[in-house]
Amino acid sequence: MKMKVEETYLRGCFVITPKVFKDKRGYFLETFNAEAFTKKTGITTNFVQDNLSKSSIGVLRGLHFQKGASAQAKLVQVIKGKVLDVCVDIRRDSTTFGKYFSILLDGETKTQVYIPRGFAHGFLVLENDTIFSYKCDNYYDINSESGIIYNDSKLNIDWDFPEEKMMVSEKDMNLPTFEHLFK
Template sequence: MEIKPLHLQGAYSLQPKLFNDNRGYFFEWFNARNFKKLTGVDFKPIQFNSSRSVRGVLRGLHFQEMPSSQAKLVGVTQGEIQDVIVDLREGSPTYGQYYSEVISQEKKNQLFVPKGFAHGFLVLSETAEIFYAIDDYYSPEHECGVMYNDISIGIEWQLPENEIILSEKDKLYEPLTKRTFNFQYNG
């Protein structure tokens, strides 16, 4: 597996090694020992989620506040998405910056999202199924979000605004500049 550190410290892009033959393919989705050896991050998922959405659905930008913040590994089992993360760690040199990557069934690539980051995705294919491995349980009272089109972040979404479909809850999130966060940067 190839693991590439991103400009947002603690976040990684992963590309599994595919073993193909005449029967199909095999790849290792995640290996905690190898991930820790290559990154220093001791990621131990305890909850696994999946979602399915149609083209244009944008879910995000979501996060859970302390003490229930979550790190997650995101992959796609069907279709293609634009996956986006935003650094919310106070004192981080990349605070408020984002990273975007197209994740697809075809490429089998994944994105590791550390604690202290907001996460969202936009479905680019007709449908997409997303798989998440998460290191803490969902906590409704700690669920939060940041406005997906906050101009201070400046995310370049890959579909026009009039094609984006949001939940009512996601429409209510405030911009980054109107929020304070309890995530600390540990440089």
């Protein structure tokens, strides 16, 4: 797997830039190779579920996570379009507990983010008809799902987008604050 791998300041969270081979026919890239991933990150993972969403500009999804034995690591990427992707460290024993990392992901560069278990995740769509893909290392469990409100004052995430133009689901609008979850 030809890729550049850089760990973010959040331990275990990696930005992965694959090598994209382009010619007059289009492009080709390897989106995941378990052996190369483990060699470059030191992480052995077994992805068991792939998810795909299509959204319009201004759609904000998140900040989501699953608790306990149902926690999920994710490998996320944009197939088409552009998003602001946000990862929040919710590992109580981490030196970066309550800190976030954000990055622009788009369908041109094919950059990916590996988000380990113990993180909340969300993204804001910046182009119409954006297709977002993510692999999970654990199955979705409705009884373990949780989240943090996107505009939490303690996290103070800079979405760099007018809040009045955001489209947030009712479910996500009613998520608790970081402080409420992690007293």
